[in-house]
Amino acid sequence: MDRSVSAKIKKWFTSWEAVMLGILLLEIVIFAAKNSKFLMPRVFLGSINDIISICIISLFVTFVMITGGIDIQAGSIVGLTSIVVGVGWQDGGLNIWAAAGLAIVVAALCGAMSGFFVAYCNVQPMVVTLGGSFLFTGIALLVSNMSATESYKGISGFPDSFIKLSKFKLFGVLPSQVLVFLALAVVAYILLHKTKYGRKIFMIGVNQNAAEYSGINTRLIIMSTYVLSAMSAAVAGIVLTSYLGTAKSDLGSTLTLPIITAVVLGGTLSTGGKGSVVGTALAAVVIGILKFGLPLCFKVSQQYLDIPVGLLLLIVVIGRALAANPKVSTWLRGKQKK
Amino acid sequence: MSYLKKILKARAMGSFLFLVLLFFLVGCVNSDFWQPISIMNCFNDSVVFTFLAAGIAFVILTGEIDVSIGAVLGMSSAVGATLLRDGSSWQVAVLAAVLVGALIGLVNGFGVSVLGIPSLIFTLGVNGVVRGLIYVYTGGAWVENLPADYTKFSNQLLIGSLTVFYAFAIVVVLAAHFILTKTRRGKYFIAVGDNISGATLVGIPTRQTKIMAYVLCGVFAAVAGMIYTSRIGFITPTAGNNYEMKAIAACVLGGISLTGGQGSVIGAAIGAIIMSSISRILVFLGFSSDYDNTITGIMLITIVVVTTVMQNRAVIKTKHEILRARTAGSRGAQTEQAATEKGGSV
Numbered sequence: 229m230d231r232s233v234s235a236k237i238k239k240w241f242t243s244w245e246a247v248m249l250g251i252l253l254l255e256i257v258i259f260a261a262k263n264s265k266f267l268m269p270r271v272f273l274g275s276i277n278d279i280i281s282i283c284i285i286s287l288f289v290t291f292v293m294i295t296g297g298i299d300i301q302a303g304s305i306v307g308l309t310s311i312v313v314g315v316g317w318q319d320g321g322l323n324i325w326a327a328a329g330l331a332i333v334v335a336a337l338c339g340a341m342s343g344f345f346v347a348y349c350n351v352q353p354m355v356v357t358l359g360g361s362f363l364f365t366g367i368a369l370l371v372s373n374m375s376a377t378e379s380y381k382g383i384s385g386f387p388d389s390f391i392k393l394s395k396f397k398l399f400g401v402l403p404s405q406v407l408v409f410l411a412l413a414v415v416a417y418i419l420l421h422k423t424k425y426g427r428k429i430f431m432i433g434v435n436q437n438a439a440e441y442s443g444i445n446t447r448l449i450i451m452s453t454y455v456l457s458a459m460s461a462a463v464a465g466i467v468l469t470s471y472l473g474t475a476k477s478d479l480g481s482t483l484t485l486p487i488i489t490a491v492v493l494g495g496t497l498s499t500g501g502k503g504s505v506v507g508t509a510l511a512a513v514v515i516g517i518l519k520f521g522l523p524l525c526f527k528v529s530q531q532y533l534d535i536p537v538g539l540l541l542l543i544v545v546i547g548r549a550l551a552a553n554p555k556v557s558t559w560l561r562g563k564q565k566k
Numbered sequence: 567m568s569y570l571k572k573i574l575k576a577r578a579m580g581s582f583l584f585l586v587l588l589f590f591l592v593g594c595v596n597s598d599f600w601q602p603i604s605i606m607n608c609f610n611d612s613v614v615f616t617f618l619a620a621g622i623a624f625v626i627l628t629g630e631i632d633v634s635i636g637a638v639l640g641m642s643s644a645v646g647a648t649l650l651r652d653g654s655s656w657q658v659a660v661l662a663a664v665l666v667g668a669l670i671g672l673v674n675g676f677g678v679s680v681l682g683i684p685s686l687i688f689t690l691g692v693n694g695v696v697r698g699l700i701y702v703y704t705g706g707a708w709v710e711n712l713p714a715d716y717t718k719f720s721n722q723l724l725i726g727s728l729t730v731f732y733a734f735a736i737v738v739v740l741a742a743h744f745i746l747t748k749t750r751r752g753k754y755f756i757a758v759g760d761n762i763s764g765a766t767l768v769g770i771p772t773r774q775t776k777i778m779a780y781v782l783c784g785v786f787a788a789v790a791g792m793i794y795t796s797r798i799g800f801i802t803p804t805a806g807n808n809y810e811m812k813a814i815a816a817c818v819l820g821g822i823s824l825t826g827g828q829g830s831v832i833g834a835a836i837g838a839i840i841m842s843s844i845s846r847i848l849v850f851l852g853f854s855s856d857y858d859n860t861i862t863g864i865m866l867i868t869i870v871v872v873t874t875v876m877q878n879r880a881v882i883k884t885k886h887e888i889l890r891a892r893t894a895g896s897r898g899a900q901t902e903q904a905a906t907e908k909g910g911s912v
Contacts, residue, residue: 538694
């Protein structure tokens with residue numbers, strides 16, 4: 229009993245999540261040493277809005293990537309959701325919460341469409357979601373043209389109850405966005421790691437044919453992962469709209485690459501079959517803190533932030549590739565023995 | 567005759583027919599479109615995407631992907647434009663841009679083929695770094711005040727209303743097609759994309775080929791960047807944002823399979839024309855150009871879904887034929903062989 233627990237602990241410490249946690253702690257220590265303002269919860273948590281969409285969406289894009297697919301349309305769904313909420317409320321005369329519900333349904337339909345083509349027509353996921361990203365960006369623009377407000381201005385003037393959604397703070401510290409993220413992370417963790425549904429997702433990623441022959445409805449499950457990731461994009465879109473107080477059709481247009489970065493950094497294999505929600509969540513936070521801490525503590529300009537994120541991704545994937553290389557790993561082991 | 571058949575069966579032919587049909591239908595609605603000048607402008611305007619798509623076609627044909635070409639375009643054009651502004655001759659500027667493109671391509675190729683990192687992820691990381699470097703290099707400012715000689719050159723006509731740039735694009739695309747289909751080393755690209763283990767077994771240097779594909783892709787993106795500089799006349803730090811997605815879409819529209827090994831550079835060039843004509847066509851049809859992305863998305867999804875479904879049907883049909891030939895016994899040996907050949911050409 230004791231041994232198995234210690235083995236489990238040992239296994240966890242050599243796992244990818246532990247590496248991510250290590251990088252995270254390292255970041256916090258370096259930033260805090262440089263500038264003590266960094267540790268103030270108000271400053272620290274106040275910047276959450278810049279990264280919350282990446283955090284939320286990457287949780288569920290992990291599902292898609294574990295099945296061996298890829299989803300590059302999630303960013304465009306954020307904008308579509310935002311504008312559907314705005315137009316539904318302002319021009320459609322809907323209750324704001326009904327408009328938000330409508331937006332989630334619309335997003336789910338978008339995800340279902342792409343998922344259908346991927347799962348039932350065997351089209352390459354990259355192409356379908358590439359087409360989807362064009363299509364949904366376009367539709368978002370058309371929806372915004374239906375509104376009386378010019379599209380570049382964005383729709384604003386939402387009711388207080390909706391704006392308050394993002395201004396609420398638990399115990400006066402934890403912003404509601406963090407709560408949404410934590411709640412979704414728990415949901416995603418349970419779905420992926422504790423239910424039959426999650427096991428099936430992993431099986432499909434390892435070998436879709438074997439999964440199909442063992443009686444799993446692989447197509448339906450693949451389709452469902454796209455629906456989930458689209459719905460998470462919708463949640464991110466609603467949270468972002470509430471925070472900004474403005475509905476715009478081009479929100480989230482730059483999110484595609486950071487989302488994939490977070491998922492891959494979190495240890496998910498792009499070929500499928502391996503990955504974890506905890507890893508993705510940690511990676512998303514690592515990227516977020518990097519983007520927040522560098523300007524605050526090292527006066528790095530916002531525009532340069534693509535470099536550290538890109539470098540982090542490159543270093544991590546190169547490191548993993550080298551570690552997996554038999555020559556390098558035997559050399560490392562030999563060194564350890566001495 | 568067999569040569570004609572071969573042309574008709576090529577995957578790019580579908581895209582070409584689609585392009586002709588598109589132009590024909592638009593002309594039916596608004597006959598102004600049929601004037602040679604407006605058709606020629608569709609071709610001339612596609613020159614940047616033609617180079618980007620032709621370059622990334624090399625990479626996609628080997629079965630990989632490169633999402634950093636938008637950033638490569640931005641970086642190389644920033645370097646080239648800065649040199650031009652500071653008084654260098656255009657030859658020096660273009661050479662510097664091409665070197666930048668080749669260097670980034672080399673890094674991509676090294677990461678993907680030597681280190682064995684999935685191409686989407688590696689080029690994604692490179693994309694981020696290069697995007698940031700553009701800001702570092704330009705200091706976040708626009709590169710403006712380029713010599714008028716250079717920016718005017720984009721309007722230079724060769725024959726009729728064909729610009730020099732597009733004529734150059736046609737020559738390069740045809741040359742690339744010739745190299746890919748007729749020369750020994752060129753055929754390696756498609757061989758690697760079609761079946762990488764098979765290519766290794768017959769002694770094709772797969773790593774070198776993939777690195778070469780990435781370098782060529784970078785060089786093409788750099789050339790596209792210099793043409794972009796000439797056409798636009800100034801370079802912003804966000805130049806080329808999202809162009810990688812449009813170039814990939816152009817390749818897909820041109821009948822190149824993202825799994826590698828299928829398609830041609832000519833197809834990519836045709837796809838680029840379709841991609842960049844959409845907004846112009848919308849104007850002729852009396853729509854606002856806001857429909858641009860929607861139409862692109864619908865076209866992309868429709869074309870890909872239809873071709874994939876048809877392909878899958880053909881594969882299943884061939885399998886059945888093979889099975890039937892086998893069950894027919896020794897008498898069916900010949901039919902089996904014929905069916906296998908058919909399967910190979912699908």
